[in-house]
Amino acid sequence: MSKKERLVAAIQDGTVIDHIPAAKTFQVANLLQLERLSTPVTIGYNFTSNKVGRKGIIKVSNRFFTDAEISHLSVVAPNAVLNIIHDYEVAEKKTVRTPDELRGIVKCNNPKCITNNEPTGTIFHVVDKSEGILRCHYCEKEQHIDQVELCK
C-alpha cells in the first residue's frame, strides 16, 4: 500500500485492530482499557470498508493483547481482526473468539438480578456460541450477544 493510500500512520511494533464496526470503535477502546496506556494509540473511524460498511481502526504501539482480552471484543466487534506488528510487518493475524465466560463485561438486563442491586461484577456463561446466547450466572436470564449493554 502506498503512503497516500495508508489510512493512518504505520507503527513499528504493536497491534492494529481492524474491521471494527465504526459505531463500536470507542467501545472497543473502552473494553481494552486503552485510556490507561502510556504508549501511543491512534483511534480512527468512519473509514470505508467492504466488510462492515464503515469501520474503525485502532493502532496501539508496543502493546500486545492476550487471548482473554481479545475475547472480550466478541460482544461488540466479533469480526474484528488484530494484526500483530513487528518491525512494520504483520507478523500474525488474530481473530476474535467468543469465550465460554464473560466476567464484568456485560450488564444483566434483568432489573431484579442481584448484579443490578448489589455492588458486584457480572458473570455470563456463553451457552450457545453459534447463536450468541449468554446466560447470567446469577439470575439465569438469557440474552443475545448482539443486544447487550456493557458494564460501565
Next chain:
Amino acid sequence: MEKHNFVDIKSFDKQQLLYLIEMAREFERFPNRELLKGRVIATLFYEPSTRTRLSFETAANRLGARIIGFTDAKVSSVSKGETLKDTILMVSNYADIIVMRHHIEGAAQYAAEVAPVPIVNAGDGAHQHPSQCLLDLYSIAQTQGTLENLDICLVGDLKYGRTVHSLLMAMRHFNPTFHFIAPKELAMPEEYKIFCSQNGIRFEEHHDFTPEIISQADILYMTRVQRERFSDLMEYEQVKNVYILRNDMLTDARENMKILHPLPRVNEIAYDVDENPHAYYIQQAKNGLFARQAIFAHCLGITLDEIQADITIL
C-alpha cells in the same frame, strides 16, 4: 470441611436427589432428635413467607438447633442501606447455616459465593425455590413408591410458576411423561419445552382440563392461576374457572393418583376434593418438614449412615 449449599435443584444429580429423599424418609420415621444440638440456624426473610419460614424453623427446632433471624427486611439493617454481602458476612459470624428468602433473583447464589457458612435458598424472587422442589419430589416418591416412569399432569400457571419449572428440571433423571394443561397466556415457556426435547422427556400440551386427561395421571400437580399475571382481564375471566379441580372429575382417576399443590390455594381445588383419598396437598406440606431436615443434614455434611445410627432420637 467442604461447604455444602442448597441453592439450586439443578446442581443435584440423580444419586444426590435420591440420597436426600432417603434422608427425608429417616426424618419422617423419627422427626424429633438432638442431631443439631448446639447449632445456630439463621433465617433471613427479606420478604415475608410464613409457610416456608415456619417449615424451616420447625425443621431446625425438631432437630434441637436454635434459631436467629428476621421475618421482614424493614427491621434489619437493609433499611439502613447495608449491602447483602455485609449482612451475610455479619450473620456468618453467628450462625452455622443461613436460610434466606429474598425478592432479588440470584441473591442466593451470590450469598453462597460470599458466605463462609452454607446457604439455603428459601426462594429468590421468581428464580428458584429448591426446597419446595425437594419436598415435591419426596411427596411423589412417597406416594408412588418410585420416581421412575410416571405420568405427571401440570395444571394452571405454567408460565410463571417456578415450582413446575423446577419439578420439570429435577424429574429429567426419572423418565417422566408430562401433560401441560394451561391457558394460552400461561402456557409452558418455549425454553422448557426445548429442555424436555433435549433431555428426551415426553410431553403433551392441552388447553382443556378434563376427567379424561386426569385418568392418565399418576400425579396431578395443581397451581394457582393468578389474576395479576394476565395482561388481558377478559382472558382471565374466561379461563379462571376452567382450571378448577372438582371431586366429580376424579371418578376415573388411577388408584395410585395423588393431587399435589404447592399451596396456598384459592379456588383451583374445590373444597369437596379435600375428603377424596387422592388429595395429598396437606400431607405434602407436612413433607416439607422432613425435606428441610434433610437439607440441614446435607448442609452440615451429616451422612445417611449417621442419621440412621443417630442416638439422639427423642
